[in-house]
Amino acid sequence: MALLPLRPEFPPFLSKGGTLSRCRRPGTASRRGKSKAEGRCAILFLCRSIEKGGKVLKETLLRGRIVRALAGYYDVVVEEDGETPSAEDGQDFRRSVLRTRARGLLRELGITPLVGDLVHVRPTGEGEGVLIEVLPRKSELVRPPAANVDAVLVVATLREPEVDLAYLDRLLVHVEHARLEAVLFWNKVDVLGLSEREELEALLGVYRSAGYATFAGSVRTGEGLPEVRAHLAGKVLVLAGPSGVGKTSFLRVLRPDLPLAVGELSRKLGRGRHTTREVVLVDVGQGSWIADAPGFGALRLPDVGLPELGRLFPEIAACAEGCRFRDCLHEREPGCAVRAAVEEGKIARSRYANYLTFLRELREMHAERY
Ligand SMILES: Nc1nc2c(ncn2[C@@H]2O[C@H](COP(=O)(O)OP(=O)(O)OP(=O)(O)O)[C@@H](O)[C@H]2O)c(=O)[nH]1
Numbered sequence: 001m002a003l004l005p006l007r008p009e010f011p012p013f014l015s016k017g018g019t020l021s022r023c024r025r026p027g028t029a030s031r032r033g034k035s036k037a038e039g040r041c042a043i044l045f046l047c048r049s050i051e052k053g054g055k056v057l058k059e060t061l062l063r064g065r066i067v068r069a070l071a072g073y074y075d076v077v078v079e080e081d082g083e084t085p086s087a088e089d090g091q092d093f094r095r096s097v098l099r100t101r102a103r104g105l106l107r108e109l110g111i112t113p114l115v116g117d118l119v120h121v122r123p124t125g126e127g128e129g130v131l132i133e134v135l136p137r138k139s140e141l142v143r144p145p146a147a148n149v150d151a152v153l154v155v156a157t158l159r160e161p162e163v164d165l166a167y168l169d170r171l172l173v174h175v176e177h178a179r180l181e182a183v184l185f186w187n188k189v190d191v192l193g194l195s196e197r198e199e200l201e202a203l204l205g206v207y208r209s210a211g212y213a214t215f216a217g218s219v220r221t222g223e224g225l226p227e228v229r230a231h232l233a234g235k236v237l238v239l240a241g242p243s244g245v246g247k248t249s250f251l252r253v254l255r256p257d258l259p260l261a262v263g264e265l266s267r268k269l270g271r272g273r274h275t276t277r278e279v280v281l282v283d284v285g286q287g288s289w290i291a292d293a294p295g296f297g298a299l300r301l302p303d304v305g306l307p308e309l310g311r312l313f314p315e316i317a318a319c320a321e322g323c324r325f326r327d328c329l330h331e332r333e334p335g336c337a338v339r340a341a342v343e344e345g346k347i348a349r350s351r352y353a354n355y356l357t358f359l360r361e362l363r364e365m366h367a368e369r370y
Pocket residue numbers: 187188189190191217218219220221241242243244245246247248249250293294295296
């Protein structure tokens with residue numbers, strides 16, 4: 001078998017026992033059952049065709065991560081020396097980026113590469129290459145379209161803009177529903193007076209006791225940034241939160257060299273700079289990658305059944321095991337451990353109130369359908 005000599009640094013999923021069935025079309029198996037492409041991966045095709053030609057070509061395939069996707073082009077940051085691509089402080093972040101196009105076979109197999117994908121590329125010239133293979137995905141997000149995301153970095157502020165806890169809890173429900181980790185960063189502490197700082201402290205307590213990694217600081221003064229940054233190490237994250245809380249500012253303070261407007265690629269392709277809301281994954285060092293996203297307005301709840309909602313509030317889920325009824329919705333049922341925890345101050349009243357609001361909203365959503 002020519003697999004190993006051709007590419008000694010194959011990813012674990014291929015080299016481990018050489019089980020070819022593990023190499024499958026990413027992201028489809030769970031949703032649509034066995035995909036057409038299962039067991040037939042692009043790399044395997046490549047190897048077979050080289051073998052058929054009678055000799056094994058020494059080909060250089062590099063591993064990397066897609067950091068930007070637009071109009072059929074994929075920018076790939078290439079791994080160096082088998083290390084996960086990442087830049088430490090003081091290094092040039094822009095090194096080793098290949099602008100690639102997906103090889104025809106990927107299109108034939110119906111594989112759409114996404115930002116965040118780990119891939120194999122074949123360099124073809126200065127800064128250019130062909131995307132040969134998309135490695136299996138750990139996760140896949142629809143909005144923003146991104147693969148292998150570990151966590152959502154939720155940015156909030158107590159003031160400027162004024163906090164909206166219902167919005168924040170709604171966002172957290174979405175993160176739970178997507179089965180991603182949520183990391184909370186309360187920005188702009190520099191604008192807070194003494195009593196507001198105390199108010200913020202109380203809120204930090206609410207979200208920490210709910211189970212969320214929660215940090216506070218200021219992009220403007222730098223306060224609190226090392227702590228949150230350390231927590232992000234090794235993770236792929238997308239930013240979320242209302243408009244104006246400082247998401248883009250946060251990214252810029254970690255990567256001061258970022259061009260002011262992301263849109264260079266669209267310009268090159270002769271398109272308007274703002275025609276596409278592209279997703280760009282930024283290497284911020286320490287093995288973490290962050291994608292900016294614009295703040296969005298009104299947010300619908302994810303379409304879940306009523307009993308599911310409690311599972312999307314970690315602190316309610318933890319208490320619900322003590323409820324008398326298994327299908328307890330924690331409203332007025334007797335023997336409800338969640339309401340008892342609220343009375344004892346173990347679950348924050350604001351979180352419980354938002355839970356009840358969302359429960360009513362889901363009922364209305366379901367009722368509208370009939
Ligand atoms: N006082 C203060 N202002 C800040 C801080 N961080 C960001 N800002 C300001 O807040 C404003 C909004 O920041 P952005 O980074 O554009 O906010 P955003 O979350 O990206 O907003 P959208 O892209 O609209 O979703 C800018 O004027 C920033 O200079 C901070 O820590 N303190």
